[in-house]
Amino acid sequence: MMRLFxxxxxxxxxxxRILVEWGAxxxxxxxxxxxxxxxxxxLATWSLSTLALALYTTSVIADIAEQPINISRLLHLPSRRQxxxxxxxxxxxxxxxxxxxxxxxxxxxxxxxxxxxxxxxxSLPALIVLIIxxxxxxxxxxxxxxxxxxxxxxxxxxxxxxxxxxxxxxLPDMLPGNIMAMFHAVSTAFGILLWPSMQLYALTIxxxxxxxxxxxxxxxxxxxxxxxxxxxxxxxxRPLTIA
Numbered sequence: 001m002m003r004l005f006x007x008x009x010x011x012x013x014x015x016x017r018i019l020v021e022w023g024a025x026x027x028x029x030x031x032x033x034x035x036x037x038x039x040x041x042x043l044a045t046w047s048l049s050t051l052a053l054a055l056y057t058t059s060v061i062a063d064i065a066e067q068p069i070n071i072s073r074l075l076h077l078p079s080r081r082q083x084x085x086x087x088x089x090x091x092x093x094x095x096x097x098x099x100x101x102x103x104x105x106x107x108x109x110x111x112x113x114x115x116x117x118x119x120x121x122x123s124l125p126a127l128i129v130l131i132i133x134x135x136x137x138x139x140x141x142x143x144x145x146x147x148x149x150x151x152x153x154x155x156x157x158x159x160x161x162x163x164x165x166x167x168x169x170x171l172p173d174m175l176p177g178n179i180m181a182m183f184h185a186v187s188t189a190f191g192i193l194l195w196p197s198m199q200l201y202a203l204t205i206x207x208x209x210x211x212x213x214x215x216x217x218x219x220x221x222x223x224x225x226x227x228x229x230x231x232x233x234x235x236x237x238r239p240l241t242i243a
Contacts, residue, residue, distance in 0.1 A: 021098035039115035062142035122207035
């Protein structure tokens with residue numbers, strides 16, 4: 001598995017794909033933070049930018065993992081789980097390197113916007129968990145792991161609670177009350193799954209350590225463990241094509 005991991009990183013760097021992440025990490029502070037002085041804005045920019053990079057990197061990593069020449073390396077591993085774990089770990093390391101450059105570039109190009117060191121360090125645990133969640137979720141949405149029906153179902157889990165308020169504003173009194181009540185219930189149920197991530201994102205902007213934040217992190221870790229379990233199960237059942 002470690003040999004595969006080194007191959008992935010070497011291929012990613014030699015293909016120069018990593019310049020996208022590193023270039024964006026340098027450009028974001030220069031373009032967006034140079035005139036900022038608010039620490040919360042800086043932390044929010046770091047969090048959103050890193051999550052966006054995590055989604056991009058994971059999509060590229062999944063494309064690489066799906067190539068027949070790379071899938072052939074799976075034959076030398078004891079299980080599929082080691083194969084997908086190597087790509088997930090590689091995606092995390094690439095995103096983490098971009099985050100380090102992002103922070104360093106902020107210190108250089110926008111020193112006034114740089115938050116207090118204690119505040120920044122306190123935000124790291126929540127951000128790391130969110131990065132891992134973003135990588136796992138994006139991998140679940142790729143053809144490498146999920147079937148079209150599985151991807152549509154997963155997208156619905158996100159889309160329904162995030163867009164419901166806008167949809168309901170466009171459809172006043174157009175549907176019977178019982179149907180609208182059912183949609184409200186479904187939206188609320190799906191929203192409960194997203195609530196820990198939203199609250200954890202808030203902790204990356206205004207970090208604090210207390211019983212509530214610890215409970216929130218515990219709930220989110222349980223959800224993340226469930227997502228990783230689903231990822232492993234789906235990929236284990238996914239048919240492989242090696243040309």
